[in-house]
Amino acid sequence: MRYPFFVYGTLRPGERNHDLFLRGRTESEAPGRLRGALLYEGPGYPYAVEELGGAGGVVSGELVTALPEAYDELLAVLDELEEYAPGDPCNLYERVAREVTCADGAAVLAWVYVAAPAVAARLRARGKLIEGGDWHA
Incomplete structure (x- = not known):
């Protein structure tokens, strides 16, 4: 799916990575919120x-829609950046829909890179929570 x-x-x-990886490859970028994280x-x-x-948790971020002609390349580049490979037990992140x-209240399915199970367990046990769910804040 091309989410x-x-x-x-x-x-x-x-x-720092916005211009390196997204500039020239996106059709739109808009605020969004991920619930349950x-x-x-x-x-x-x-x-x-x-x-x-x-x-109860909410993460703030941006919903990025790739240019159709750049989608496959962007997906590959982001998987590499996030060190994600399908089925690899060493992943730091998992890509999930x-x-x-x-912002207008509409809900859409999107690819999200979330902490892989082992990383998530470690963070839940002794990680530092970012209050409010917004890394910019």
Whole structure:
């Protein structure tokens, strides 16, 4: 599926990876919110961690729609940036399709890179939570 991407860290506008990876490859970028996840600090970038059995957390970010002609390249580039490979137990992130709420209240499915299970467990146990779910704040 060719879903948009929900970005919440270094790929957001104004952050270091936005211009490196997204400039010239996007059709639109708009604010969005991912419910059912919490945001934790990582080593220079954040991790979205899906909540277990709850949906109280919210992560703020941007919903990025790729240019149709750039989609496959952008997907490959973002998978590489996030060190994601399907089925690899060493992944730091997993790419999952999740519902993201747009500023107008509409909900869309988007690709989201969330902390892989082992990373998520470690962060839940002793990670530093980013209060409010917004890395910019």
